[in-house]
Amino acid sequence: MKKILILIPVALTGIVGALQAQIPGLGNGQIHGNFQIDAQYYNPDSAIGAPAVPEKALSNGFGNLIYTNGKFMAGIRYEHYLNVMQGFPVEYKGTGIPYRFATYNNDGLEITVGSSYDQFGSGIVYRAFEDRGLGYDNALDGARVRFTKVKGLAIKGVWGKQRTFFTSSPGIVRGIDGEINLNELLGHKMDSCKTTFILGGNFVSRYQIDQNPLLDMPQNVGAWSARMNIIRPKLNLFGEWGYKINDPTLGNNYIYKPGTALFVSATYATKGLGIMVAAKQIDNFGFRSDRDAAGNTAIINYLPALTKQHTYQLAAYYPYATQPNGEISWQAEIGYKFKKGTALGGKYGTSLTLNYSQAHGLDSTELHDEATTALGYETNLFGLGALYFQDVNIEVFKKFSPNFKGTFLTGVLQYNKNVIEGKIGYPIIMTHYIVFDLIFKLNDKMTLRTDLEHMYAKEDFGSWGMGLAELTIGEHFFVAAMDQYNYGNKHEDLRIHYMNAQAGYYWGTNRIVVGYGKQRAGIFCVGGVCRFVPASNGFTLSITSSF
Amino acid sequence: MKNAKYISVAAVAAVFLFSMCDYVTAPRDVVIGGGGNFDTTKRVALIEEWTGHTCIACPAAARDIHTLDSIYGESFIAISIHDDYFAEPCPPHPLPNCATGVPGAFAEDFRCPTGASYSATWPSGPSSPPQGLVNRLHPSDQVITRGAWPGLVDSVVNELAATSIHLEPTYNSATRALTFNVWGVWMQAYTGDLNVAVMLTESGMVGWQTDGTSCDSQFVFEHVLRECVNTPGSITGSPVFSGTSTIGTRWSYTLPTAYTLPVAFDASHCHLVAILYNTTTQEVIQAWEEDL
Numbered sequence: 001m002k003k004i005l006i007l008i009p010v011a012l013t014g015i016v017g018a019l020q021a022q023i024p025g026l027g028n029g030q031i032h033g034n035f036q037i038d039a040q041y042y043n044p045d046s047a048i049g050a051p052a053v054p055e056k057a058l059s060n061g062f063g064n065l066i067y068t069n070g071k072f073m074a075g076i077r078y079e080h081y082l083n084v085m086q087g088f089p090v091e092y093k094g095t096g097i098p099y100r101f102a103t104y105n106n107d108g109l110e111i112t113v114g115s116s117y118d119q120f121g122s123g124i125v126y127r128a129f130e131d132r133g134l135g136y137d138n139a140l141d142g143a144r145v146r147f148t149k150v151k152g153l154a155i156k157g158v159w160g161k162q163r164t165f166f167t168s169s170p171g172i173v174r175g176i177d178g179e180i181n182l183n184e185l186l187g188h189k190m191d192s193c194k195t196t197f198i199l200g201g202n203f204v205s206r207y208q209i210d211q212n213p214l215l216d217m218p219q220n221v222g223a224w225s226a227r228m229n230i231i232r233p234k235l236n237l238f239g240e241w242g243y244k245i246n247d248p249t250l251g252n253n254y255i256y257k258p259g260t261a262l263f264v265s266a267t268y269a270t271k272g273l274g275i276m277v278a279a280k281q282i283d284n285f286g287f288r289s290d291r292d293a294a295g296n297t298a299i300i301n302y303l304p305a306l307t308k309q310h311t312y313q314l315a316a317y318y319p320y321a322t323q324p325n326g327e328i329s330w331q332a333e334i335g336y337k338f339k340k341g342t343a344l345g346g347k348y349g350t351s352l353t354l355n356y357s358q359a360h361g362l363d364s365t366e367l368h369d370e371a372t373t374a375l376g377y378e379t380n381l382f383g384l385g386a387l388y389f390q391d392v393n394i395e396v397f398k399k400f401s402p403n404f405k406g407t408f409l410t411g412v413l414q415y416n417k418n419v420i421e422g423k424i425g426y427p428i429i430m431t432h433y434i435v436f437d438l439i440f441k442l443n444d445k446m447t448l449r450t451d452l453e454h455m456y457a458k459e460d461f462g463s464w465g466m467g468l469a470e471l472t473i474g475e476h477f478f479v480a481a482m483d484q485y486n487y488g489n490k491h492e493d494l495r496i497h498y499m500n501a502q503a504g505y506y507w508g509t510n511r512i513v514v515g516y517g518k519q520r521a522g523i524f525c526v527g528g529v530c531r532f533v534p535a536s537n538g539f540t541l542s543i544t545s546s547f
Numbered sequence: 548m549k550n551a552k553y554i555s556v557a558a559v560a561a562v563f564l565f566s567m568c569d570y571v572t573a574p575r576d577v578v579i580g581g582g583g584n585f586d587t588t589k590r591v592a593l594i595e596e597w598t599g600h601t602c603i604a605c606p607a608a609a610r611d612i613h614t615l616d617s618i619y620g621e622s623f624i625a626i627s628i629h630d631d632y633f634a635e636p637c638p639p640h641p642l643p644n645c646a647t648g649v650p651g652a653f654a655e656d657f658r659c660p661t662g663a664s665y666s667a668t669w670p671s672g673p674s675s676p677p678q679g680l681v682n683r684l685h686p687s688d689q690v691i692t693r694g695a696w697p698g699l700v701d702s703v704v705n706e707l708a709a710t711s712i713h714l715e716p717t718y719n720s721a722t723r724a725l726t727f728n729v730w731g732v733w734m735q736a737y738t739g740d741l742n743v744a745v746m747l748t749e750s751g752m753v754g755w756q757t758d759g760t761s762c763d764s765q766f767v768f769e770h771v772l773r774e775c776v777n778t779p780g781s782i783t784g785s786p787v788f789s790g791t792s793t794i795g796t797r798w799s800y801t802l803p804t805a806y807t808l809p810v811a812f813d814a815s816h817c818h819l820v821a822i823l824y825n826t827t828t829q830e831v832i833q834a835w836e837e838d839l
Binding site: 090091174215216217218221245249253256291292294373374422424426 | 567568569570571572573574575601603604607610611614615618633637640641642643644670671675678689691692693694695697698700701702757759760
């Protein structure tokens, strides 16, 4: 965890724990909470493209308060953006309580009023969630009902409007999801069956008034999916197929073609061996509660990226963002642990992970039918379009002695910047990256971690090198220093060192981290959802606490 | 089966929800062309949009603007702001792949200081074109995407105007000296501080444009912002009114010093756009366009 904390800019990090406390006067009620305040002082730095910030310093913060009492739960989240930190949507402005809810669960019927997060199946049709690092929050404000009275049968329903910053999206979202666990539903008849069968399906409709005098906009847009999950002791097979009716939006350039999505995965796990393969095809399956929205706003569904989620800085330099207008992608990963005492396992064993992922555009033909049916294009179902992304990597974790262990990662990555970032004129960017992450336990109180990384690239900004040293002292304190050097930039004046230092102190569930230095511009992604982080130079402060 | 009733309820609910789908087979609502007759008592809709020759969705936005122009006629005005990344000439901007090896492709540069002034006022404007403003009816730092333009335009042109507006340009083709007088008569009581900014735009320039899959070397750029004539390099304009208006009274502004039209601009394709706006809210109260 500490590795991640030090690698991700302090202003974006936070650990949320939970410590229960009983408050007098509330009977058996309990209040939980967590808080986070991030602030940054910005120095203008023309060399790295960090602009002057009129306010000099900016701050984001939030506090959750959750009250539970038996079957009842209620909560609020206060947020402040004074003003919003660089890289987050500027629509976050001021202060407010955008998230509040009350839930009562009575004998298999759970009703929530107010804000809610949930997902249907894998989320390809409906997923409401938040990620504070991304500045992403599409909580549904309305009602949510969950029915679990019958063993093996779960039905969920949602009805509301999505959060868009401190307001609501203009569209209304209505949805229902049903899931049947055949083994549980059929009871004793399936007792001897080692295979679990789970079937599910959902339907979501969005209503948004048509105010466009030029086009006949569908006011009610429906999307649905069906899914199946087969689980054996070592094997898990999952598949979900989704369909969406005509939904002209800004994202698809206002075409009326129906959308489809298919996601399949298989995992096999036994002692010392894990295998995962997954694939998906998306064709015009962006789904929003505002047809005219852009960016990460008012998104109803979630289309995960089938790529390795790198945590190391230079391996994650070019992350993949899911392309809702169309992509075909797949990923395979094999994890194997060489046993202790073997030639490759050594005294402590060795873990090896091979990962391969690739994404392409669709093979499509433009119809040039703007004036008639406006379907936009036809898709060749089994064809592959342009390469969007490819990542092939190997990761080895090895413990050498009780006081020394390390991770080695290397890979080759291809990145279509024109598609993923919406740029023009870039070739496919190819990088070779290598990481040595070594942890030395110096004594009972001090641990030193060093992270040496290199990324070779000819295109774009060229090659980078990175070094990090992090010293943990006791249980409460750490200091770290990092330098990222863009030594391979074609422009000599842009061969810049991005140096950064941090120190953190934590006790109990409290944590304070301060930092100073330069942060390079880049793309920050979580699960295929991304935002651009501009370059910055200055002090950072992050305070988190929970109870 | 005892659980059948629950499944039946879920099935009925699903059927109910599935009916919440509107299938559209003929997307076009209107017949393009014709133009409307301008009603002097109504507001004029003004779109100020960010665009650029390497912006792949901008040709579609240009078609939308052309359609709106053909529907609403004189009640509709557009200004296309070429600024920032997507309007940079190539080089230094990377050349679109579809023009690789073509000398001079995408070398056009329609950027201007007044465009930069627009971007400074609405920083999110040039970040992801095509997007823009319709009579600036939005919070000061927000712009809207092109799908929302037609609805707002239709709404604005059906509203009563607070004031009439008249723009009277005078252009000397020999000296290229340009002056104008802009004035209006209050038709409703209005309270606020108003400026008038008179923008110079030019149409008919032919150059390169990409839509992401192909390059068009003969794309015709329309309504291209060139300059703010009364406050060059700034969209601020000049104060014309402050306080509360009296119906029937007149406001006016005359350019004090003639503006010299740069020789690079084709006067026969240039237009003046007078924008009367509230300096506090930025909202455009009324606008008008005249050819030189």
